[in-house]
Amino acid sequence: MSVTSRYRESWEGFWREAPDAPGAVLWDAEPALTVGPHLALFEPHLTDPALPLVDLGCGNGTQTRYLADRFPRVVGADLSAAALEHARRADPAGRAVYRQLDAAEKDAVRALHAEFGDANVYVRGVLHQSRPDDRQPLADGIATLVGERGRAFLVELSGAAKAVLRGLADGPDGPPPKLAPVFRHGLAPGEVADEAVPAYLRSAGLTVLAHGELPLITTEYRPDGTRIELPSQWLVVGRTG
DSSP, X not given: OOOOHHHHHHHHHHHHHSOSSTTOSTTOOOGGGTHHHHHHHHGGGOSOXXXXXXXXXXXXXXXXXXXHTTSSOEEEXXXXXXXXXXXXXXXXXXXXXXXXXXXXXXXXXXXHHHHHOSOEEEEESOGGGSOHHHHHHXXXXXXXXXXXXXXXXXXXXXXXXXXHHHHHHXXXXXXXXTTHHHHHTTOOOSOSXXXXXXXXXXXXXXXXXXXXXXXXXXXXXXXXXXXXXXXXXXXXXXXXX
16 A cells, blocks of 8 residues: 555645745754654663664654764655655755655565664654555554664654644634645644554554653744644554564
8 A cells, every 4th residue: 555646746745845944844843842852752762772763754854864963874764755855955965865755655665674674763743644544554664664673753743733723724814834835735734533643553563662742843933922832642662572
């Protein structure tokens, strides 16, 4: 199974339109506010920090480059070729390597695992953006990448985030500038029920080792100048048997 061509084109259109400037994309917050705090939760659960680390759904690579300064080998993987063009332009030294990947396509994920072996995996906001039929295959793909020795860290919008986003979109001036392209390209954030996320992962053969709640930091601000933060949950998963 693989994602639909329409869904793929939605992401290609989004990333072709996206500016290169840091922070121009809604979720492109500074690593010190995103992956940095996530690593503090993730690293205690790593059984082998020397494994390759896959940033799944890497987008323009902001978090990938941060990870590449902290792990020996980092792979930025994304469905969108246009996103990877952004990532490579922003990484002229090639600190990370980049691969186009449909993570819902079993053979493609197996090929990446064959290339790099078991990996630790960082996933920020991928499941909640995916189509319903793709969510279990995505979780299965994460399990394939993790293999026997890796661990995965996921952060996904919680159900409460949908109301926040809808409230922003329905404001008197319409959605904020960085949220508008998300809706314009038919992307649908916050569509996965909270309890469904661990259920998908368990069905893929993974055990939830730790979980909690954190706000997902965005690069957009409210009219009063406060930064928009979206309710989210995080999980660390891996194989234990």
